[in-house]
Amino acid sequence: MKKIIVTADLALREIARRRTVLVVLALLPLAFYLSRRGDHLGQSIRFVCLGLGWALSTAALFAGSAARPIEPRLRLSGYGSRHLVLGRLLALWTVGLVLSLPYYLLILVDRHDVRYGAIAVVMLLTVAVAAPFGLALSAVLPRELEGTLVLLIVVGLQMMTDPATTASRALPFWFSREIGTYAIDHTDSGYLDRGLLHGVAFAVLLTALVTVAASVRLRSRPHLRFNPAP
């Protein structure tokens, strides 16, 4: 547990020291929110959740890529791949929650006819999915530019595709449209159930994918055999 906490603590410090990045991360969802604030308030809530997901996924992608060079030596120093993954995820989840809180309060002040509890669920699931999604991209695409382009495509598709189509369910943030509809348009609880199932499934799957990818990349090589010192 100590190794996970130290990894999380130091990952948080690294993020906190990148002031410009933090400001951009904090303002990105606001730009999404304001883009539809004038004509379609409900849509602006859906967009702010996507903006949060995009911001946190990008932060996770860059954090994952930047950590790659030091991870082998950390592994040699006694860390397991699970310590590194869980520590980094804890840090990113914390950043996501801190980023989400002001936007939740903004919606609370700006809208009076939505289901606030459901909005909170969307934000929590967005944070839960976005962090492992960014880390999974950095695991599969070690070069940041490729990862960023894929992220751009995914979020672009998420905003443009019709959420009613089956294919759109393969996108990681589909749940936010579904639960968002439940919260904003006061639809039946089927939207909430489907969204919850989708969000939780993606959070679990992506976390498992990141853990497996790290354990493969940082695996003990069979040619090196450790024996106790004589």
Place this chain on the structure above:
Amino acid sequence: MNQDAWLAALVGELRRHGVGPDLAGHVVAEAATHLRDSGEPPLSAFGPPGSYARDVADSIGAAAPAPRRQPPGPVRLDVRGISKRYRRHRVLNDVNLTVRAGQIAAVVGANGAGKSTFLRICAGLVSPDRGEVHAYGSLGYCPQDGGTREFLTPDEHFVLIGAGRDMDRAVARRAGRAHAARLDWKPDSGRLAGQLSGGTRQKLNLVMARLGEPDILLLDEPYQGFDRGAYLDFWHEVWRWRDTGTAVVVVTHLLNQLDRVDIVLDLTPDRERA
């Protein structure tokens, strides 16, 4: 150079020239007394600290480190039949190396001879096509570059590595600072690794590898960016580690220290040697 700076530089130079701490303390105290009583500037009284330290070392016959008295201990690293290819290019062919506790092995060879690949195979970071490595004890590894985090301070690096080796935060910080002092470096607690010079970042890299006192140290050209003084400090540290029973494998292309190591593994391919 004022008196304090000159005396501080003299302390470092005396250590680099192999003068023991007791004698060095006397020399510095005498020099300080002389400077205070005479009021002379240190450079005109004694000359540059490096020259004065060399004169002191020559006068007591301490220029070369004392020969080791301890015979090598048990085998710590046993590398057998390592071969590695990158596509059609054969990098390593049936390489063997045995390093015992209290020995230094230097891995030499031309650029592209596979020195870093060999060390990464020994550290378990790269798989060979053939062969095996037996490590008897814990491993520390210092990469050529890229082993540090830009937005963390040196103390935080010590904590990060220390946690992996089950050290408390305070213990890791103290140990890291003690190792840093031996390399004539006092980490500034507010400075991030990204703001350090290349040589200082390599010192950080080296200290991280040494934290937790691993039994086997794998060092991949760790002196990149070191000035002359830091380079001498580095070798003094390597000899000290050897004398405390650590098995050290160091990749180097600087051949002037090879007479001070126990084993030389030349990875230059036969066709180039011929």
